[in-house]
Structures are given as structure tokens and as C-alpha cells.
Amino acid sequence: MYRIRFHGRGGQGMKTAGRILGSAFFLEGFEVQDSPRYGAERRGAPLTSAVRAGRSPIYERGIILKPDLIVVADDTLVPVPAAGVLQGVEDRTAIIIDSDINEPEWHQRLQINSVIHTLPAPKDLDRAEMPYVGSLCAGAAARLTGVISRATLEQAVLEELHEFKESVIEENIERALNGFDLLADYEGTVIENTDPTALNYQPPQWIDLPNESVNLAGPAVHGGATSVEVRTGLWRTMRPIIELDHCNKCTWVCGSFCPDSAISVDPDGFPEIDYDHCKGCLICAAQCPPHAISVIPERDSIEKEEA
Amino acid sequence: MPRKLLTGNGAAAWGARLAEADYVPAFPITPQTEIIETLAKWIGKKEMAARMVNMDSEHSMITAAGSAAATGVRVFTATSSQGLLYGLEMLYTVAGWRAPFVLVNVSRGLAAPITMEPDHNDILAARDCGFLQIHCATCQEVVDSVLMAYRMAEHTDVRLPVIVNLDGFYLSFTREPVDLPDADKVREFLPAFDPHETKFRAGEPVSQAVAVLGGGPYSYFRYETHLAALKSLDVYKEVEDDFADLFGRRHGVLESYRAEDAEIVFVMMGSFATKAKEAVDRLRDSGEAIGLVRPRLLRPFPAEDLRQILCGKKGVAVIDQNLSVGMGGILYSEISAALYGRKDAPPIITSFIGGLGGRDIKPEEFYEMITTTKLAIFNKMTPPPRLLYTAQELREIRKLQGIAHVEKEDKANVKAEETKP
Ligand code: SF4
Ligand code: SF4
Numbered sequence: 001m002y003r004i005r006f007h008g009r010g011g012q013g014m015k016t017a018g019r020i021l022g023s024a025f026f027l028e029g030f031e032v033q034d035s036p037r038y039g040a041e042r043r044g045a046p047l048t049s050a051v052r053a054g055r056s057p058i059y060e061r062g063i064i065l066k067p068d069l070i071v072v073a074d075d076t077l078v079p080v081p082a083a084g085v086l087q088g089v090e091d092r093t094a095i096i097i098d099s100d101i102n103e104p105e106w107h108q109r110l111q112i113n114s115v116i117h118t119l120p121a122p123k124d125l126d127r128a129e130m131p132y133v134g135s136l137c138a139g140a141a142a143r144l145t146g147v148i149s150r151a152t153l154e155q156a157v158l159e160e161l162h163e164f165k166e167s168v169i170e171e172n173i174e175r176a177l178n179g180f181d182l183l184a185d186y187e188g189t190v191i192e193n194t195d196p197t198a199l200n201y202q203p204p205q206w207i208d209l210p211n212e213s214v215n216l217a218g219p220a221v222h223g224g225a226t227s228v229e230v231r232t233g234l235w236r237t238m239r240p241i242i243e244l245d246h247c248n249k250c251t252w253v254c255g256s257f258c259p260d261s262a263i264s265v266d267p268d269g270f271p272e273i274d275y276d277h278c279k280g281c282l283i284c285a286a287q288c289p290p291h292a293i294s295v296i297p298e299r300d301s302i303e304k305e306e307a
Numbered sequence: 308m309p310r311k312l313l314t315g316n317g318a319a320a321w322g323a324r325l326a327e328a329d330y331v332p333a334f335p336i337t338p339q340t341e342i343i344e345t346l347a348k349w350i351g352k353k354e355m356a357a358r359m360v361n362m363d364s365e366h367s368m369i370t371a372a373g374s375a376a377a378t379g380v381r382v383f384t385a386t387s388s389q390g391l392l393y394g395l396e397m398l399y400t401v402a403g404w405r406a407p408f409v410l411v412n413v414s415r416g417l418a419a420p421i422t423m424e425p426d427h428n429d430i431l432a433a434r435d436c437g438f439l440q441i442h443c444a445t446c447q448e449v450v451d452s453v454l455m456a457y458r459m460a461e462h463t464d465v466r467l468p469v470i471v472n473l474d475g476f477y478l479s480f481t482r483e484p485v486d487l488p489d490a491d492k493v494r495e496f497l498p499a500f501d502p503h504e505t506k507f508r509a510g511e512p513v514s515q516a517v518a519v520l521g522g523g524p525y526s527y528f529r530y531e532t533h534l535a536a537l538k539s540l541d542v543y544k545e546v547e548d549d550f551a552d553l554f555g556r557r558h559g560v561l562e563s564y565r566a567e568d569a570e571i572v573f574v575m576m577g578s579f580a581t582k583a584k585e586a587v588d589r590l591r592d593s594g595e596a597i598g599l600v601r602p603r604l605l606r607p608f609p610a611e612d613l614r615q616i617l618c619g620k621k622g623v624a625v626i627d628q629n630l631s632v633g634m635g636g637i638l639y640s641e642i643s644a645a646l647y648g649r650k651d652a653p654p655i656i657t658s659f660i661g662g663l664g665g666r667d668i669k670p671e672e673f674y675e676m677i678t679t680t681k682l683a684i685f686n687k688m689t690p691p692p693r694l695l696y697t698a699q700e701l702r703e704i705r706k707l708q709g710i711a712h713v714e715k716e717d718k719a720n721v722k723a724e725e726t727k728p
Pocket of ligand 1: 246271
């Protein structure tokens with residue numbers, strides 16, 4: 001059975017990517033199961049989608065623990081532990097990353113032996129508004145399996161998106177076929193894994209839950225300090241930057257509009273954004289009277305910091 | 308019709324469409340909403356000739372469904388979790404009216420703490436209300452069961468509403484290949500609802516929700532409902548045969564997977580049972596005589612069918628994706644009650660609680676449940692019930708608790724500082 005896992009952010013079309021690949025397998029005569037998995041239903045939040053394809057009915061369900069192929073639509077997710085991009089990765093697992101960081105560099109960063117393929121990532125775009133990245137990823141994944149034809153892929157995109165207007169469908173087909181063509185040299189390199197055996201299994205480390213005081217065991221969250229611990233800044237795909245030259249210190253504006261209380265006032269009276277917690281909603285940029293808050297894609301700001 | 312990929316929610320909507328439901332009272336709730344959205348789209352495009360009404364709550368929705376069914380139209384509705392419980396009062400009421408209709412429940416764990424993912428405490432809260440219950444494990448079963456449910460519900464010997472249950476996420480949002488029944492064959496299998504004499508009609512007033520005092524009349528009506536539910540087991544078998552003849556798929560009161568010659572069998576309900584099938588295959592590969600029994604009907608409870616397959620086994624491992632707080636697994640006690648004192652009843656029945664709030668059950672956990680059960684058979688001792696929960700999960704919750712309690716601890720520290728002499 002093929003087990004393929006997609007990783008992206010809400011808004012990047014990962015559910016559609018999974019469905020396109022699922023439909024393509026199905027059109028090629030496979031038994032298929034595809035399912036998206038959401039956490040927080042918000043644009044920019046990490047989400048995954050699972051595609052299983054085999055020759056007999058599929059009994060496994062839910063998250064794929066040992067994928068044959070991992071497809072990452074957004075390279076900023078790779079270092080985010082909560083996104084679990086590398087969960088269950090083995091030497092045999094192939095990885096596709098939509099990124100303009102090159103493959104040797106990824107190998108060095110991740111210290112893994114898996115084959116890594118990169119797809120060209122569009123620049124200067126809000127990554128949560130890349131409606132075509134899913135099709136690109138699905139096309140690339142289809143090629144690596146070697147069991148899906150170009151015509152089938154096109155048909156699968158058509159089936160999944162038939163309710164959209166023609167230009168959207170065409171654009172998606174073009175991207176999917178582009179992904180398919182880019183990995184032509186690696187056709188058929190993703191191999192179906194054999195079924196794991198029940199012999200010599202690793203027993204689960206079950207424990208007896210201790211009976212604990214309600215102080216601990218009631219599902220209560222105490223006060224605002226918890227928000228400090230949860231670094232929601234990881235959700236950000238676009239970064240607001242305050243240009244102090246144009247700022248007229250009306251911090252009650254941006255400071256009160258920010259729904260995450262991520263803007264504080266520094267000793268000189270200037271606003272300061274806490275990027276550990278700013279989710280990138282850009283309300284501050286919309287509200288700032290002299291337009292002193294500019295917006296750049298998060299990935300560019302990471303590169304700037306590194307430079 | 309060729310097979311197509313459908314989500315469980317899509318399959319449920321197709322069930323309503325193929326059954327040619329006349330009336331759909333609706334109220335949205337995750338992860339069910341896609342069902343009523345799909346129906347709304349079809350009705351809007353006139354691909355389905357039904358009337359949909361958005362209600363103000365599930366309580367009103369179930370009242371409307373029961374009232375409409377009592378007038379003799381075919382009614383479909385759907386909800387999930389908190390919604391089902393919000394309408395619980397009316398579940399008892401409309402079942403008491405003997406109003407037949409189909410309600411799809413998309414299982415989701417109950418608050419608090421709140422979650423989106425599935426377990427069966429929602430549907431089991433409706434266990435005793437008089438609705439019959441069919442539990443599905445695949446998207447194919449969802450569409451087929453909706454059709455079978457109408458046949459059962461509308462039968463003159465039964466006349467009870469039916470809940471068709473599917474798991475949130477694992478079926479509701481998961482696509483699988485589905486063979487959609489042919490519309491003409493469905494009409495043959497499920498003709499238009501004929502309520503005969505028991506219906507409201509303009510100019511012929513009937514009072515259906517009568518008040519009774521003294522206990523005697525109440526006992527009579529409640530027990531008649533119970534007898535109708537028991538009778539529905541026979542009716543179901545007719546429906547099952549007709550369905551198999553027409554569509555080539557047989558959905559029994561229970562699914563028995565490699566259980567006939569098994570020494571130990573798993574018993575569990577819902578979509579996680581396909582994970583158990585996978586585990587059964589792997590265990591069989593390694594030479595173990597293991598099987599699975601999955602009740603599809605929970606009400607009526609197929610006790611005799613269960614006894615037939617489970618008696619003579621060395622052990623039974625019951626996996627409950629629910630928790631009766633202060634007691635344990637609900638299916639475990641029902642299975643035990645069905646087997647106790649019977650000839651060749653399995654000497655060991657082990658109890659496992661797993662999959663609460665959608666918590667995964669891993670292959671090695673199925674294998675370990677068999678190891679535990681084998682050990683119990685060898686020792687002739689039933690072990691205490693076991694929650695499927697690992698040391699790593701406890702470490703994770705400790706981390707979350709560390710965050711959730713950070714301010715409390717800060718305050719405690721400040722207090723400690725302040726009170727220092
Ligand atoms: S709203 Fe704009 S101008 Fe006013 S303090 Fe904030 S960044 Fe500066
Ligand atoms: S982008 Fe949103 S979260 Fe970030 S500082 Fe501006 S208002 Fe606050």
C-alpha cells in the first residue's frame with residue numbers, strides 16, 4: 001500500500017492536493033482512502049492530509065505514521081515541531097519540499113538520509129494565499145509513484161475542481177502537470193511499503209493513570225500567562241513591520257486593535273511587535289492611520305534575518 | 308453506476324437523496340454540517356425534491372422531524388455530539404410517538420473538555436430512548452444503512468425512528484470508494500412511505516402525545532415500544548436479505564471477520580473496527596487464531612447472534628470507544644450480560660477503553676490486547692479494565708499542564724515570597 005502524507009497550512013489547498021492524488025490513484029484502479037486532518041480551523045495553521053492507495057480494501061485509518069512519501073507545501077513548517085513534518089521519516093521515505101532552499105542545504109539542516117526533492121517556490125506571496133501550490137504538490141507526488149499517467153492526473157484535477165470557473169481549473173491543471181514534469185527523472189522512485197508484521201512487535205508502554213487531585217486533573221487553564229507559553233507566532237505567513245520613520249506613536253490604535261495583544265509600547269513611546277505571538281492577521285497594518293506598518297512574506301523575513 | 312470516492316458525510320447525504328426524503332429539518336454542527344450543506348445544494352438545484360427548513364436548535368429539529376414523520380412523510384435529519392444531547396428530550400418523545408424517520412449522527416466526543424474528534428458517548432447517551440441504532444464502519448455502509456434504516460423504521464411491526472451512526476473525521480471527512488445504489492432499484496427496495504392508518508390528516512384530529520397516570524398505561528406503552536424494537540431484529544433480517552438480493556452487498560446485524568475458527572476475538576463498534584481487521588490479518592499472518600466481531604445494530608441488541616459466534620471462544624477482548632464514568636466500557640457490560648451463564652460462554656472477557664476523543668489505536672496495541680487476553684486465559688483471571696494510554700501521552704499532558712498552570716504556580720511563588728518573614 002502507498003502511504004503519502006501532505007503538510008501545509010490552512011489556505012494552501014492541502015485537502016485538495018490529497019483529493020487530487022487520491023482521485024488519480026482511484027482512476028488508475030487503486031483502492032483509495034484520503035482524509036484531511038485539521039487542528040485549529042484557521043488560515044495559516046498547520047494541517048495535514050493522508051492518502052492511502054492499495055490493491056485491496058484499506059483497513060488502516062487516520063494519521064499515517066510511516067509514510068512512503070512526505071510532501072511539504074510550505075517549507076517554513078519543517079522546523080515547527082507541532083507540525084510534525086518529519087514524523088516517522090525513514091531512509092526509504094522520499095520527501096518533496098516546495099522551497100527555494102536547495103537539496104544539499106536541506107540534507108544538512110535535517111541530517112536525514114531520505115531523498116529530498118525541491119519544487120520551485122513562488123516568492124513575494126502570502127503563502128496562505130497560494131491556491132495552486134496544492135496542485136503542484138499533487139502532480140509531483142503522482143510522478144514519484146510511477147503508477148499515475150499524465151492524462152489521469154489531468155482528469156483527477158478536473159474531477160476535483162469541476163465546480164470552479166474554467167480559468168481556475170486551467171491554472172490548476174497547468175500547475176499539476178508542471179509538478180508532474182519537474183520530477184520526470186524520479187518516476188517510480190516511491191515504493192509501496194510492505195505491511196508491518198505482528199511478530200516481535202514493540203509492546204506499547206501502557207501505564208495505569210494515577211488518580212490525581214482536581215487541582216491538576218480538572219481541564220482548567222490558569223490565566224493569561226499561558227498565552228505567553230504558546231508561541232502562536234508560528235502560524236504567521238505574513239509579517240507586519242513597523243516603520244518607525246513614519247510612525248506617529250498613536251499606539252492606542254495598533255495596540256488596541258491587535259487581537260493578540262502582541263503590540264507593546266517601548267520606553268520611547270514607539271509600538272513594538274512581539275513576533276513570538278503575532279499571528280500575522282494584519283489588522284494592525286489595516287488600522288494604522290499613517291500607513292506606517294508594512295507587510296512582507298514571512299519566508300523573506302527569515303532569509304533577511306539569516307543574511 | 309461506477310464506484311466513486313465519497314466522504315462519509317457525502318454518503319449520508321446520498322442516502323437521504325436516494326431514499327427520496329420529503330422533508331429535512333436541519334441545524335449545523337461540526338463534523339456533520341457537510342451533510343446538510345450537500346442536501347441544501349441539491350435541493351437548491353432541484354436535483355432533490357425535498358423541503359429543507361433551518362431550525363433554531365436540535366431540540367426543535369428533532370421535534371419537527373418527529374411531527375412531520377407522524378403526518379406520513381419521509382423525513383431525514385442529521386446532527387452530532389452536543390447537538391444530539393441538546394435534543395435528547397425529544398429523542399425519547401418522538402420515539403414514544405412511534406414516528407419513523409432516519410437521523411444520522413456523526414459521532415464526536417462530548418464536552419467538557421470540548422473536542423471535535425470521535426468517540427461514542429454521544430450516540431450511547433441515546434441508547435435507551437427508543438431509537439434503533441445502526442453503527443457504520445465504512446462510507447459504503449453509511450449510504451446502504453440509511454436505506455435499510457428507512458425500511459426498518461417504516462415497517463408496520465416496528466414504526467420507530469432509527470439513528471445511523473458514523474464516526475467524525477474517520478468517516479465524515481474521509482473519502483472511500485462507494486458503490487452508489489441505482490435509483491430505480493432503490494425505489495424497488497424502498498417504496499414511498501405508506502403510513503396506513505397511523506398518521507395525522509387534516510379534518511381527522513388525533514392526539515398522539517397523550518398523558519397517562521398510574522403507571523399501568525405508561526408501562527404498557529413503554530414495553531410495547533421495547534417489543535417493537537425486539538421485533539425489528541426479525542424485520543432487519545428480511546431487509547438484509549432484500550438488500551443483498553438487489554444490490555449484492557450483505558450487511559448483517561453484526562460483522563464477523565475471520566471469527567468462525569478464531570480462539571480469541573475482538574469486539575468493537577464503528578470505523579476503528581477496520582483497524583482491528585487490519586490487526587486480525589497481521590495476527591493471522593503470524594499464526595494466531597484471532598477474529599473480530601463488530602455489532603452493527605446496537606438497538607435492538609443482537610444478543611442471540613453474538614452468543615452464536617462468541618460462545619465456545621477461549622477469550623473475548625472488548626474495546627469500548629466510550630466510557631460510562633464510574634462504571635467503565637458500555638459495550639463490555641452488554642457483551643458480558645449477553646454471555647453470562649450461557650453454555651460454552653467464553654471464560655475470559657477482557658475490557659479495554661480506547662479511542663476516546665479520537666485517540667488513535669496503534670497496531671501494536673491490538674497485538675498487546677491479545678497478549679493480555681491470552682495471559683488472562685492462562686491464569687484463569689480476568690484483568691482489570693485497561694485504558695489505552697501510554698507513558699509518552701502522560702508526559703505530553705504533563706507538558707500541557709505545565710503551561711496551563713504556569714500563572715497559578717507564579718502566584719503561588721509570589722505568595723510564598725510575600726509570606727516569608
Ligand atoms: S498605529 Fe501606526 S502610527 Fe500609530 S503607533 Fe501604531 S504603527 Fe505607529
Ligand atoms: S499582525 Fe495581527 S497579531 Fe500581529 S501585531 Fe498586527 S494585529 Fe497583532
